[in-house]
Amino acid sequence: MVLYHITYDLGQDEEHIFVPRIPEEKIEQDEDITIPRICFADTIENCIRAVNGYPRDEANYIRVYELEVDPNDNDLMSWEELYMNGYVNDVELTHEFWYLKPVKMKSRVYKITSFDVREFIVVAQELKTKIVSAIIDDFDVKKDVFGEMSASYILNDWIKDIGRDAKNIVLKSLQYEEEYVEEGDPELHYQIFGEYPKVKKRKVNEYYNVHMVTDLEVVEVKQDREFIIDKCQYYEMLDYVRKNQFELCWDILDPNYVWNNAAYLYKVKNLTGKLIALLYCSEHNGRYMIAKYEVLSQYRNKGYGGKIIEDFFEQEKIEKNRVDLIPESEDAARFWRAHGIDCSVC
Secondary structure (H helix, E strand, C coil): CEEEEEECCCCCCCEEEECCECCCCCCCCCECCCCCEEEEECCHHHHHHHHHCCCCCCCCEEEEEEEECCCCCCCEECHHHHHHCCCECCHHHHCEEEECCCEEEEEEEEEEEEEEEEEEEEECHHHHHHHHHHHHHHCCCCHHHCCCCCHHHHHHCHHHHCCCCHHHHHHHHCEEEEEECCCCCHHHHHHHHCCCCCCEEEEEECEEEEEEEEEEEEEECCCCCCEEEEEECHHHHHHHHHHCCCCCCHHHCCCCCCCCCCEEEEEEEECCCCEEEEEEEEEECCEEEEEEEEECHHHCCCCHHHHHHHHHHHHHCCCHHHEECCCCCHHHHHHHHHCCCCCCCC
């Protein structure tokens, strides 16, 4: 059986030794905090579900580690075991596995090309009896139908076949009332108003909703490729400019124009995840205008600028005779001419 572990940090080593630990961040505080482990999933999509629910806006690339393991390995805890024991309540949606001893793994880089997002319900297995009782009370369903079904499967998949309102009816049964008082010091409230704050009641759900990726598609990035060129949101560009020493005035671009008029910013990184350059290109009537292109100073005079442009034209399927630009100097004009772009300095 092959299991996967992902990271959005492309700077992590291609080959890495992982040591079991207790994750610093847990989902909704319903994850076990006593067992050190290395987290895996049975697909890349399920890894993303477990890590962040769905891909981060700025991260279209992931590093994926693979582990081939015997399903009967005593150091492996399956997702079924994790769910039935209440170690992780959303594990049926993520198919998370835990491995309990150190392991050394190699990785590959993948680009996320497309995905959808769907809402799911996270519910503990211990609530199955209450869920089944609510269904039996309101619908013509026999108890033995549920067999080995889990609480999660019943609410997220099975229940849609018995009626449009069935899920809402069952979810109402998974609510209880609790008493609470407004935030603040009750004694101070008494001193000011002469009475203690009133006790109020509110409904509390025994479940919660999450949005998770579905229909994920990825392609492997060739390991002999030096750069990752990807579209960049305007706010990302501002953050890059703030953190790096760019010489061009990138912040004067109109945020209402970028992405709305076939005009796109591109970030260029190496396979360790370090930013190398920014590029701004727009298209109109089959012509391409490169309005800005800048390689960070520490990467200049290494041949990167030309390689990036050649990769960019190939990736975006841009014919050089359809490119327009106005170079800022004669040196810049020579650079573009060397790469097949006819231009002159104004």
